[in-house]
Amino acid sequence: MAATSIWANKMRSFLTMLGIIIGISSVIVLVGIGEGTRKQVQNQIEKLGTNLITVNLTGRRNVGLSNSEIEELKTKPGIKSIAPSLQSSVNLKAGTKTYSTTLEASTPEYSEIRKINVSSGRFITKRDVENRYQVAIVGIDVANELYGTTNVVGQSMQVNGVSFTIIGVLEPQGSSMGGSGDDRIIVPLSTAQRLLKNTEIRTFYIEASSKDEVNNAKGYLELFLSKKFKNDTNSYRVFDQTSLLDTANETSKSMTMMLSGIAAISLIVGGIGIMNIMLVSVIERTREIGIRKAVGAKRRTILVQFLIESAGISCLGGIIGVLVGFLTAHGIKTLLKMPVSISGIVVVGSVTFSVVVGIIFGMYPASKASKLNPIDALRFE
Amino acid sequence: MEESECRALDNKEVNFMAEVFKNSEVIKMTGIGKTYKMGSSEYVALKNIDLTIHKSEFVAIIGPSGAGKTTLMNIIGCLDTPTQGEYILDGINTKCSDNKLAEIRNSKIGFIFQNYNLLPRLSIIENVELPLLYMNIASREIRERALEAIRKVGLEFHIKHKPTELSGGQMQRVAIARALVTKPQILLADEPTGALDSKTGKEILQILKDLNDEGNTIVLITHDMNIASEAKRIITIKDGEIISDVPNEKFYKGVSVCS
Numbered sequence: 001m002a003a004t005s006i007w008a009n010k011m012r013s014f015l016t017m018l019g020i021i022i023g024i025s026s027v028i029v030l031v032g033i034g035e036g037t038r039k040q041v042q043n044q045i046e047k048l049g050t051n052l053i054t055v056n057l058t059g060r061r062n063v064g065l066s067n068s069e070i071e072e073l074k075t076k077p078g079i080k081s082i083a084p085s086l087q088s089s090v091n092l093k094a095g096t097k098t099y100s101t102t103l104e105a106s107t108p109e110y111s112e113i114r115k116i117n118v119s120s121g122r123f124i125t126k127r128d129v130e131n132r133y134q135v136a137i138v139g140i141d142v143a144n145e146l147y148g149t150t151n152v153v154g155q156s157m158q159v160n161g162v163s164f165t166i167i168g169v170l171e172p173q174g175s176s177m178g179g180s181g182d183d184r185i186i187v188p189l190s191t192a193q194r195l196l197k198n199t200e201i202r203t204f205y206i207e208a209s210s211k212d213e214v215n216n217a218k219g220y221l222e223l224f225l226s227k228k229f230k231n232d233t234n235s236y237r238v239f240d241q242t243s244l245l246d247t248a249n250e251t252s253k254s255m256t257m258m259l260s261g262i263a264a265i266s267l268i269v270g271g272i273g274i275m276n277i278m279l280v281s282v283i284e285r286t287r288e289i290g291i292r293k294a295v296g297a298k299r300r301t302i303l304v305q306f307l308i309e310s311a312g313i314s315c316l317g318g319i320i321g322v323l324v325g326f327l328t329a330h331g332i333k334t335l336l337k338m339p340v341s342i343s344g345i346v347v348v349g350s351v352t353f354s355v356v357v358g359i360i361f362g363m364y365p366a367s368k369a370s371k372l373n374p375i376d377a378l379r380f381e
Numbered sequence: 382m383e384e385s386e387c388r389a390l391d392n393k394e395v396n397f398m399a400e401v402f403k404n405s406e407v408i409k410m411t412g413i414g415k416t417y418k419m420g421s422s423e424y425v426a427l428k429n430i431d432l433t434i435h436k437s438e439f440v441a442i443i444g445p446s447g448a449g450k451t452t453l454m455n456i457i458g459c460l461d462t463p464t465q466g467e468y469i470l471d472g473i474n475t476k477c478s479d480n481k482l483a484e485i486r487n488s489k490i491g492f493i494f495q496n497y498n499l500l501p502r503l504s505i506i507e508n509v510e511l512p513l514l515y516m517n518i519a520s521r522e523i524r525e526r527a528l529e530a531i532r533k534v535g536l537e538f539h540i541k542h543k544p545t546e547l548s549g550g551q552m553q554r555v556a557i558a559r560a561l562v563t564k565p566q567i568l569l570a571d572e573p574t575g576a577l578d579s580k581t582g583k584e585i586l587q588i589l590k591d592l593n594d595e596g597n598t599i600v601l602i603t604h605d606m607n608i609a610s611e612a613k614r615i616i617t618i619k620d621g622e623i624i625s626d627v628p629n630e631k632f633y634k635g636v637s638v639c640s
């Protein structure tokens with residue numbers, strides 16, 4: 001019965017559904033993008049290793065950790081290895097080509113701690129650090145920019161005017177938070193300290209011996225640092241991947257919430273559209289309601305008939321919206337190369353929600369229809 | 382009785398007859414009135430109607446326009462409620478809930494309207510099935526009963542058509558089938574031939590007469606004395622009151638208890 005009446009007013013039903021279609025498809029797309037981004041971030045964080053602890057020294061004075069302090073920390077339970085790190089932006093030159101990129105200086109441990117490998121050549125060794133060799137590992141973006149190829153091991157280039165030999169090329173990293181992992185060079189720490197005339201090391205990457213030890217290690221580091229900085233907790237920051245994950249999740253959650261809010265508003269607007277059309281439909285069908293009542297339809301029967309109709313319209317709109325959302329999400333994924341992830345829960349949830357919208361906004365017109373007096377309804381022209 | 386000898390009924394027999402008579406009361410109205418309120422003024426459409434109709438009667442209600450015939454019919458059919466008086470339909474007091482009234486309309490009343498009141502989007506068979514949808518019966522039985530009713534009015538070749546594809550007379554037959562399909566206690570027809578030419582009107586009337594011969598109780602409203610004269614009892618209403626209520630002599634002429 002409801003289906004016949006929806007079909008009889010195809011164009012009108014479609015226009016009524018439009019609000020719901022737009023609402024649902026935007027939910028699907030927006031939540032899909034939010035979810036996709038979150039998953040991507042989570043993947044990257046997990047790829048970095050969940051055992052990673054980062055220490056940032058933020059105090060003003062030059063109070064880096066001494067070598068002996070680092071060696072001492074290394075012996076502490078729960079701490080597997082430590083890699084100090086120095087970052088700076090530098091200008092590269094090879095032949096006539098110039099390029100500016102990020103220089104990251106560290107020790108051999110960096111490779112293991114940050115899960116970074118070379119695709120050709122080798123990583124920094126202890127000897128490179130001890131002897132301040134002027135060697136560098138380059139990311140593939142750098143190699144391509146300077147040489148037009150990634151086959152660059154053995155080539156030499158100028159870093160801020162000083163000649164370096166390329167000893168390795170990084171595996172492709174893909175882009176991550178805070179820039180591309182392919183657009184940088186890595187050099188021995190000691191070499192960089194001399195090159196940049198900077199011995200102040202502010203970042204340390206620490207690997208805990210296992211995931212369960214992360215908190216122990218973190219606690220120990222905090223204790224150590226607070227002693228060293230005389231309780232000035234503003235001078236250092238210790239964080240691990242879990243807190244990073246939490247932050248990322250938190251951010252994406254609030255983004256998803258906001259997007260859902262916008263989508264919910266559009267669904268409510270769609271619902272008002274349904275109510276509008278259903279009210280018109282009740283007036284148009286006053287006579288029909290009168291006839292049905294005259295032959296014995298109860299109030300509840302009429303109520304249910306109209307509710308089914310409005311729920312049907314919104315459910316159909318929801319399903320079309322899901323399809324449109326799917327197609328749009330797919331288009332965004334392939335054309336804009338954005339991560340999109342659509343979960344079954346979102347699909348089921350949004351169709352359910354649209355049915356609920358239909359029922360809620362159909363309630364008023366349906367109850368109006370059910371309360372019509374049969375003789376008045378029969379007399380209606 | 383062969384001797385054609387008259388004998389008074391004894392007490393027992395009288396009581397028995399009275400009992401049978403009472404049990405066959407389909408409609409019993411006492412002091413029914415209907416007052417319409419229009420803003421501050423009131424309009425009395427019906428006053429003090431006492432009316433009893435028995436099973437298998439064929440009653441015609443006549444009267445000038447505005448007399449209150451349709452108002453009375455709507456009350457009989459439980460489409461409307463009286464403002465005064467008591468109305469017992471088939472032993473049920475009709476002063477009851479909206480739901481109960483819908484059930485009564487569904488199972489005890491069959492309406493036939495002057496303007497047919499068919500649903501244009503439904504086919505003939507679906508229109509006839511409509512009252513059955515509101516009863517609790519299986520869909521196979523619904524179809525069977527609808528077909529049976531349609532056969533009774535001679536429209537079995539048109540069941541898939543839409544009402545708009547039929548003539549007025551045919552539409553009224555569909556309406557009669559729809560009224561019949563629930564096997565109601567009474568058929569109520571408000572000027573069923575009003576929109577039809579006299580020949581088609583006669584055909585419709587014939588269907589109603591046949592239904593009455595099968596035992597159906599029929600109440601018919603009409604302007605047309607020719608049609609009213611086919612009924613067995615004629616009630617005249619004027620200004621909301623019953624001014625006459627007589628058996629149709631045509632049927633009872635020469636009939637007497639004694640031969």
Ligand SMILES: Nc1ncnc2c1ncn2[C@@H]1O[C@H](COP(=O)(O)OP(=O)(O)OP(=O)(O)O)[C@@H](O)[C@H]1O
Nearest residue numbers: 417419424426444445446447448449450451452453
């Ligand atoms: N809803 C209403 N509100 C106010 N007055 C009404 C209403 N319905 C009917 N009336 C009045 O009640 C009176 C009786 O109306 P009713 O329809 O019963 O007449 P009728 O005998 O069926 O007339 P007709 O032969 O023209 O159909 C009329 O004067 C009409 O104006």
Ligand SMILES: [Mg+2]
Nearest residue numbers: 450451452571
């Ligand atoms: Mg009338």
